[in-house]
Amino acid sequence: MNTNLTDGKPWKVLLKYVLPLLGSAVFQQVYTLADTIIAGKFSGSETALTAIGASNAIVNILMAIALGANAGCAVLCARYFGAREPARVKSAVYTALVSFSVLSVLLLGVGLATSRPVLVAMDTPGAALAESVTYLNIYYLGVPFLILYNLGTGIFSALGDSRTPFIFLVFSSVANIVLDYFMAIPWGVAGVAWATFITQGVACLCTLVFVLVRVARMECAEKPPVFSARLLKLLLLLALPVALQNSFVSVGNLVIQIKINELANAQGIGITNGFAAGFKLLVFCTTCMCTCATGLTNYVSQNYGAHKLHRIRRGFYASLLISTAITALFVAVSELFAYPLVGLFMQEGESSEFAVRMGVQYVRTVAPFFFVVNVKINADGCVRGCNGNLGFMISTFSDLILRVVFVFVLASFLGFTGVGWAWNIGWTLGTVVALAFYFTIPVFRRRNVRRCAEILGGAE
DSSP states (O other): OOOOOSSSOHHHHHHHHHHHHHHHHHHHHHHHHHHHHHHHHHSSOTTHHHHHHHHHHHHHHHHHHHHHHHHHHHHHHHHHHHTTOHHHHHHHHHHHHHHHHHHHHHHHHHHHHHHHHHHHHTTOOHHHHHHHHHHHHHHHHTHHHHHHHHHHHHHHHHTTOOSHHHHHHHHHHHHHHHHHHHHHHHHHHHHHHHHHHHHHHHHHHHHHHHHHHHHHTSOOSSOOOSOOHHHHHHHHHHHHHHHHHHHHHHHHHHHHHHHHHHHHHHHOTHHHHHHHHHHHHHHHHHHHHHHHHHHHHHHHHHHHHTTOTHHHHHHHHHHHHHHHHHHHHHHHHHHHSHHHHHHTTOOSSHHHHHHHHHHHHHHHHHGGGHHHHHHHHHHHHHHHHTTOHHHHHHHHHHHHHHHHHHHHHHHHHHTTHHHHHHHHHHHHHHHHHHHHHHTTOGGGSHHHHHHHHHHHTSOO
């Protein structure tokens, strides 16, 4: 079912819309965590976590591109859907599918050709290099599934339907966990990678079939073009800031991973294992928090397209309230249960105890600052929905650049402890920048809100 986000009380509309998105994010992150937990516990390899952790620095760049496709297509389709222009919605969907299919095949080829030299350049510990290359190569084979699946979920979100992709994700997550277990024991890290490939492929195909059926049912006065260069340009203008932002973040994390590898080569591989586990938990929390911002962006974009500017600021505060409640839960769980959560990833042994201590230290250092980054995420989401891509990029880049710099500065005299504090400093300063752009959004100016309200016959 397609949902109109331009009518009704903002907090009720957002809550109903965001909850399925949150469920999708939780399940998606659960099966990502399952990969790492099962690999660490049952693969029979002490270097499994290091292999996956080193590969994930590159995997996250691929995910950034997929999320860029998701966000760009979602914002564009939501804008046309809010403006009641089904022909343009259809054309935008078809253009996105064609364009990103070509891109995914190109990425697959480049990735397979460069995986080993890139991992070597990252100073990946030698004991884990072979497993890292294997895991990464299999992941590259699934890049088309990754990108097109995220594109499909973005289209569903733009149409106000967050339930259908959630159902697909539940089934694929459960299947992935089951396959992880049965394939990791005989084939180790490679089995975990193949399990992800299979389930992601099935989820992608199901999502695309339902998207195409849903879009085909839209009634149009004229036949929309299958490919539009003009819409592709608009799509890229919306997708590139998100893809570049997330890619820049991922490249920054890759640089940080090099520093982590350096510390591990000097002090023990437990540092890479501990960081891999702690970082997985951090990504789980922040990704789930980001679902509120994703819902807010689509809400803002639909209301922006419908010229209901008076609803945008109210939606921001409603989203912030909902996401703060979610954030409080993640902070409490991270602080109280850090030891058992990090321990889920580790095998028994003296080296694992050191890795657990490192992971717990990292998690407990950054968890209280989830409240800070939550504000930033929502401010960025509102700015992006109002077409403020430049402000969105600047706030994120400032966060990341400072984080990378402080990792190298603080780790030099604080060791691994400095890594967590570098995150906190970057998040805090990035939030200040994000709020500066939020409070200067042009559509918040009273004359613009008043003019649109008069055109629509009065505000709600």
